[in-house]
Amino acid sequence: MNPFKVLKRVSFKNILKVTIIGMGHPRFLLPTLRATRECLKISNDLYGRSHFKNGPANAFRHVLWNYLIAKRCFAFKKNEKKVLSWTKKITDWHENAFPNNELARKMDLHNNKVGRLFFMTNFQITEDEAIALFQNMTANSLKIDSSISLDKLDDQLVHITEKS
Numbered sequence: 001m002n003p004f005k006v007l008k009r010v011s012f013k014n015i016l017k018v019t020i021i022g023m024g025h026p027r028f029l030l031p032t033l034r035a036t037r038e039c040l041k042i043s044n045d046l047y048g049r050s051h052f053k054n055g056p057a058n059a060f061r062h063v064l065w066n067y068l069i070a071k072r073c074f075a076f077k078k079n080e081k082k083v084l085s086w087t088k089k090i091t092d093w094h095e096n097a098f099p100n101n102e103l104a105r106k107m108d109l110h111n112n113k114v115g116r117l118f119f120m121t122n123f124q125i126t127e128d129e130a131i132a133l134f135q136n137m138t139a140n141s142l143k144i145d146s147s148i149s150l151d152k153l154d155d156q157l158v159h160i161t162e163k164s
Contacts, residue, residue: 014097021089028086031072039065042131054104056141059111059157063134066091066115071130074123084116103146107158110150117154 010018022029039061047057066087073083091112095105114137122130134157141157144150150158 010097014093018090018093018097021093025073025077025082025086027076028073028083028090031076032069032086032090035068035072036065039068046135054107054160056138056157056159059107059141059159060134060138062108062111063115063118063137063157064131066112067119067130067134068127070116070119071123071127074119080120080123084120087116087119088112103144103160106150107144107160110153110158114154114157 042064043051043057043061047060051057051061069087069090070083073086074080077083092109095108095112099105100108118130118133122133125133137157141159142148142153144158144160148158
């Protein structure tokens with residue numbers, strides 16, 4: 001992950017937004033960056049580059065990303081509410097800064113939420129245990145289209161395209 005290539009894709013307005021978000025919890029910045037880097041490494045190791053598409057591997061990456069951010073930030077601030085609020089703000093910012101089509105955005109936001117909900121009920125398990133559980137959830141990920149409501153699927157990962 002080259003930070004300069006990433007920044008070139010982000011508008012000045014979104015850089016200002018993330019700066020303001022980061023100023024609210026500066027101690028969460030480094031754990032968030034480390035969680036992001038680790039998430040990408042694990043996703044690459046397990047799924048190759050397929051996690052950049054809209055299939056089950058992408059669902060894995062999003063659930064793991066939110067879980068790891070929350071887990072790593074919780075080590076600095078033992079306040080679940082603040083950690084989850086931060087995790088939502090920073091991952092929602094990402095979805096706005098790097099826009100997708102409507103269904104892909106809906107899928108990403110849903111899988112992000114699943115990761116945060118998983119952290120709330122499973123923050124005591126190890127990261128390796130979480131990864132194994134997420135791999136199982138990925139194998140059972142639900143293929144969606146625009147007609148499916150995600151409101152009652154809080155413990156279900158979703159994807160748009162099949163495995164590639």
